[in-house]
Amino acid sequence: MADSRVSRRFAMKQMAAAAAFCAPSAFRSHAFAAPSETVLHASFGASGMALADIQSLSASKHFKLVAVADVDLARTEQVQKLFPGVKIYQDWRELLDKEKSLNSVNISTPDHMHAPITMSAMERGLHVYTQKPLTQTIYEARRLTEAARDKKLVTQMGIQIHSHEVHRTVVATIQAGAIGKVKEVHSWSGKDWGDRNPRPARQDSVPAQLNWDAWLGVASPRSFIEGYYHPGEWRKRLDFGTGTFGDMGCHILDPVYASLALTAPKSVRSDGDAPNSDSWGLDNRVRYVFPKTPHTTDELTLHWYNGAQRPSEEVKSLIGKRAMSDQGSIYIGSEGVLYSPYIDAPILLPDDKFKEYKLPNPGGNDHYVQFIEACRGNGETSAPFAYSGPLTETVLLGCLSTRFRKTTLEWDAAGLKVTNVPEANAFVRKSYRSGWEVPGL
Template identity: 35%
Template structure:
């Protein structure tokens, strides 16, 4: 039986060269491809072969969206939890299934073009980096990484390995953020000096002690592979597939979960770079007789983080206020009593010298305040929209991968790592402040109680060098130590 040749990224460029050469030679005698292949025909060289690391939950919906683009084939699936992978395996029965992403990459690397990563945050970086080192295009769910150092390494790797990249913050492809940019660029609200961002997350346990009672891992989960880079710990009930988000070993808390969806709008509209300062307060640690205790393994139940940035011209400062756990900013006077702030639980408000504007999660539903201004203010459409808006985020990446690294499609992506990396670093800088807030030290000479050296101080951040310059204890959270046997390539 003749073996079918698989079209990969490597031989696609060769086919394209030959196709273009033949077309030039044929002159006016070219026959349209749709005539040869029938209406709707897509040549093999114009399809993307995708491998999915993380096939359940968000990974399942990501893979479905790639397939719905009409130009992607889901050829390989990988998940450490057979229960999570069940629906994707049923949806794509021809896709070969693996539990260990390293085995899949080693055995099948020549047979696919791109990798989708949708796993717990602590394993994003090693999985995406391994794929990029093989020359594979990558789509990685938000947040891009667990640590600031990892985000910087992936950003640099995308340039080094010349692969097409996209983070899964689909709102970056929406119309809302582009409308906000057009208003701001036109000077409608003047110079923005403060931004308020809030979310109703967490909707999972946070601000609690690590469970004392362990349990056998379900037979469907390879617990060692699930842990990956994280420290060795016994399984506890309900940690997977959802509640890992509240534990620092695996997740990035409410800020990491929603920050890339909400902070993306001000980050792009205002052209922000690295923050220069960070300060915070958190709700997990009460003083007095009713205090809940000290839970360093868990993100807090609620937090308020303030990040300071220099504006584009480096002359003025912009303060970004992040609030989670149900904390919300003061309601703008320009908003009517029965008019909803953000989408209720989440939102962003830009405060400028000439007015205010607001949006929901994903930068959606952009509007000026008061709402009557939306009928009065007219601006030209100056920024191209993504076909399909936020829903077009997936197809945009698929088409860019097919077109290639230096293509127009790749250069116009909404959230390539060149943007997503610095955005993720900004989000994780907030977490660095949160984790530094309650760094404890036993008082000298055996005195009772603790020192709280992180409380009440402002962290000064050297973004290019990834270093807190005034409180060295905070730098332990910039880059974590992986479990033995796991390493991040470069």
């Protein structure tokens, strides 16, 4: 009986967090810069997505990049050209120890280092913008969510489409009841961040400007293999990335999670590829069952597909003769269907029924500038960890399920455990290697 009460309390908390898409954030800092001041910022990562994040944050006139840390110094040249005078570090821990004047940071590293760096930054009272997925494990996501709440820091996950007009239109349309109560959702991505081949049996020389031990960070030691991990293929690897599902699930399932005010799933099942000993599978097909919300029928079934997997012909027929987008979602409601191509205007179906329907126009805003302004005490972020933490937990549970294909996993969110397959719980949390432990994780 006690476990039931805890679960209900947890579900209510998650429902409230999901509603944060439209409600003010609970995160306030006691150390905001005054509105007239500049936000002093550091980046963990100097190129690729990290550089894109830095440039997007710099759209705010109140942003100043003070320092960056990147384990590969060869990848710091462009940021030094764009931001003359920026300090360069190779060890993220040294940056945090030495740069005492910072207000905020972004964490745009491989997935396995998101949680260690984010938690360490929050322990120093810094506001954090962390790329998706927020963490690599469910346990880490829970701990970051709790730490952000307790420390009252400004937080934002890098799901920038969350603030885009088309995303907000999907959410507003579903919540306006245009297609009635939603009973089923099908979401997919054509990306294929996975690998069926074994790890190459070779050892290559580490490039002179790459600190390979620091790149491994909390992961177990192994030999450097050129082109297999760094700079981009790490997404495919079990110890460093989260495959296509973790990479794109936080984007594509974000409007599903927000519009339907979903809480933690009751169960999850994978009928697609399983990972091999080193890499995530290529073609995933995962099914979740969620508890009822004000925007759904009784239970909601959510289907995820990636790689070569796609919804059935019956589901595809719901969008008529339209070519199915490479990424997107189909919401099936009691009064109609909403087709949502990824980062494109939603379409209500059948056409005849909705030809006169005017979609809501909630507008959009800049996800990055929103973060900088929240750090200055102006407004709130729309994807704080109170929202993006539980969203990440849901996505990562789907990733976990692919390790136990054709098995329905019953999920106890309050207890952070699979109740019917005990061996699955070994993947809810991971151990950090000796010397890389982080307090709070």
